[in-house]
Amino acid sequence: MRGARPTDLGTLRALLASDDGKGRLVAGGTDLVVHLHRHPEEEPHLIDISSLEELRQIEKVGDALSVGAAVTFSEIGDSPLIRERAGALAMAAAVMGSTQIRNRATLGGNVANASAAADGTSALCALDALAVVEDSRGNEERVPVRTLITAPGKTLIGPGRFLRSFLIPPQGGPSAFFKTGSRRTVTISKLNIALGRRLVLGALAPAPLDVPEAKTLLRGRSEEAFLDGLTAAVERAIPTRSSLAYKRSAVRGLGDDLWRFLLEAGR
Secondary structure, eight states: EEOOOSHHHHHHHHHHHHHHHEEEEEESOHHHHHHHHHHOOOOOOEEETTTGGSSSEEEEEEEEEEEEETTTTTHHHHHHHHHHHHHHHHHHHSSSHHHHHHHBBHHHHHHHHTOTHHHHHHHHHHHEEEEEEEETTTEEEEEEEHHHHEEEEEEOOOTTHHHHHHEOOOOOOEEEEEEEEESSSSSOOOEEEEESSSEESSSSSSSOOOHHHHHHHHTOOOHHHHHHHHHHHHHHHOOTTTOOOOOHHHHHHHHEEEEHHHHHHOO
């Protein structure tokens, strides 16, 4: 196993250009450790980007909020800017893993690993965020997070490229995130729901599922109609999966949490 720790973006780009796409970026390493335990035969070239300050910033860029790919979940949860302008992401950060995991795990890693249960990805999709992807020459591409994931563990990022940041546009209303799993704390999502510009359900498909009809129903006066809309979305997404009965019930509980949150927020 080889390793490198660039201290600036120029060095990172040079490493990406010289290793024929074989380098594996690592920041928190929380998912990588699990992967290497399962695949001890691998000898990756690890490129540690955790010390790159350019990837660790939370700041306003025009009317958008920029969150660096190497920002940890603890930093997200502690950020007044994120709590004010991207509540769903702050709420997702607060319930993601343990304190130790949140102190290490990064938003970019959560998205790039492309797990269907990734809490950060669901929040970013609901917020209609853009992923800022750069290559070894400094060329930049902005990709909607909702289209970035192509299959479990697969994204459009590709070799020789890296996630630099996420751009979150103004929301124009409250945003929120709720999840359910096999235990109350330190749980992996079996299902999650996130609201922002969009309403999405996570842990149903490789990428969070956009449910525009449910968001329309959310604006109405009938909670029951809204919950029925969520249930219908789950039934369409996983009609033959063994977890259908559980998730059909769970989504109504999450929908009720969201409905009550909005009532308290005075929507």
